[in-house]
Amino acid sequence: MAEAKKTEIKKIAAAKTMRKLMADHFYELDRAAKDGHPKVAWCTSVGPAELLRAMGFVVYFPENHGAMLGATRMANETIPAANAIGYSPEICSYLTSDVGAFLQGRTPLTDAYEGIESIPKPDVLVYNTNQCRDVQDWMAWFGNHWSKPVIGIECYRNVGDVTEVHVDGIAGQIEALVPTLEKVSGEKFDIDRLRDAVRLSRQCSDLWKKVLETAATKPAPLTFFDSTIHMAPAVVMRGTQLAIDYYNELLPELKQRITDGVAAVEGEQLRLFWEGMPIWGRLRDLATLFLELKACVVASTYANSWIFTTLDPGDPFRSMARAYTELFIVRSDPAKETYLQEMIEKFSVDGIIFHDSKTCPNNTNCRHGMPQRLQERLGAASITIAGDLNDLRCYSDEQAKTQIEAFVEQLTGRAKQHA
Template identity: 35%
Template sequence: MSAAGRLRYLFGVHIAGRAALRFERLRSEHKMRSRESWRHRHLERPLDVSPRLKELISRHYLTGRYANGARKVAWVTSGAPIEVLTALNIFPIYPENHGAVCGIRRTAEEYCKHAEAAGYSRDLCSYARTDIGSILSGKTPVGRLPRPDVLICCTNICQTVLYWYQVLAHHFGVPLVIIDTPFLYREAPSHAVAFVKNQIEDSIPVLERIAGRSLSHGRLRDVTRMSRDACELWLRIVESGRMKPSPITAFDQFIHLAPIVEMRGHRYTVDYYASMLRELNTRVGRGMGALKDERKRLLWDNLPIWFRVRWLGDLLAERGVSLVASTYTNAWAELADMIDPERPLDSCASVYLHPILNRGTGHKLETMKRMIDYYEVDGVLLHSDRSCKPYSIGQLPQRESLSSEAGVPALLIEADHNDPRSFSEEQVRNRLDAFLEVLGV
């Protein structure tokens, strides 16, 4: 780390950057307040906290932009145990979240093609292709991504990450820490928890060496507490979808999910979600839904179709259909009570073993059935995501089980979370129209 780098970081992030982002947020808030009336025919006005979300995400990528030379950087998978990293002040970059940003900003296809031209198969996950294509082309919609000093790959979401991160390690020539999480068919056996805990413990000296400081267990406890607090708040946020009308849709959750993934373990994330929950409670108290006229309620399974979030949201909203819950956003909420700040490493091992993607398809079916009852939904949209095989496997029999056992119809939508070439608008619209007619919309 250099003095010049630190100065650049201090000025770019903490002085000029922070002031500019704050100004931008205040401007957006003023614009929202001064807007005479919200004119969307079907959707209620956005949450007042939305400009703060934009500020948080922008600050995250701005920090990344100036991080090299001032802070150590880790590129991590979405399910990586980052509490140790945060306690060591290592800045995390999530290629999957960056991929989602590229998807929303419609640049992912270009990066995917770049990766394919370099020899990566189109059958490879579109997040991986987006990331690799972005690195090879040097393009990103977020300005600049910092070079990693270390890579953390946790296999609790898929096996693709294992090979993807090996490619990154080879490209950047930096150490790769792998946290292998045995697949769970039921609750985690104690030896599996011990196995993961040992790997996290083994990673600590490596990370300490990179960070140039020792891990403070007090700091780790504080970070873990913040993680738990944020996850608990997120749980209450997603559970507010139970209200009728629901004050939030899964489309809103997809966007407001960013801090719980990228910024766990920070006070500002906890504060942000506390404000968001307060606002949702106020809306519930006023009987205000996310839709002006909620007539039907649906559950979403799998990742979003990032490049069509608004299109799908508008299509459903204009028919009075609210997507009140999703298994995807629920994944960062359902494990909140497992996080124990007094036993940070043990609970960390347990939490990172239990994501929905590291458990059997039977568990996912049970989760969906529970959510169908809890959120009182009329149907389920199953996104068969060409890129995410672990999430999509089993959806055909699950669709039948939801219909025959849970008594709600389910529709399979074939698409991809980031590659628009695997999406046919007419086909999806036609199926959705038919499904909504079956629901009586």
């Protein structure tokens, strides 16, 4: 019995609040779509959500829905429907699972929230290609289906130092969205409302950063797998007071864990870093495997992607532009490696797990020699797991498990020798 408890994922009490928040979020969207008011904007994950809120839209994030399709494994059934109409199994499986689900008239929202029958119909779709070009294609498919405007920002890629040229370019593109958004929403742009949304977004980001940084403590009070769940308010409610209130509840709980010496992974022996997308359909399996191995995945580039430390209500457009361009996913390999080095040191990381996500090349960083360079330069041990964010046809449970176990054997053997 005691043995069983050691491999149970420890529950975070604040999750109850989060579940209610998420329910309210989706019911609000459902009502808006049915009533036609307020207007619904679809937004990619690091799109200009602050601007959309400032203009009175309720904001829906298709990538969040994509993650739900993955986590519920509904994606396994919906991806083939998109493949069949010409959307390749090689492209973003968020896109294919979401388009496929729509074609089949399904959504995990229906199972989770009584009365919600479909995703909310958009009045406008807004992208930022900082995630990838696929998000633009994704918005285009739905925009075309409903004959709604699709507008957005084409980002810079492989950015080293973020310069004023980058900031000017992106800030200009964000401002250029305003006329269309005014037309769709029927509301006049108000800079003070934008400042307010940016202020709230920054507060949410600062709190989320503090939440993630609690895992720098040994033993860590939360894991990467916890953070993939608790990041939801930072993703879908940034720019609102609700997200801030949530993290003001979660953070003290984690701090209390630190005070009480409560480890997310009982008997934590190793501290690992997850680089790349989560494997949504295997979150629980992987969380349990790491618990059994007494290895805590303490940090990730993924959960850190909703930290925007340069947002500034005093300069909203330009600070949004800077925040969206400082994002890990659009940076050059040298900039990414510098960042990873900081993470390795800050979180006392013993090894890195690179997820080679078949359909997400933009959020996969092991294909251009980075693991080898990090091993050469920092002695950072790593493994590369072949998988995918949503398409489990690209993932082998047994092969991944063997690799992870072998990696833990390797690191534990080294740790014992150095002890």
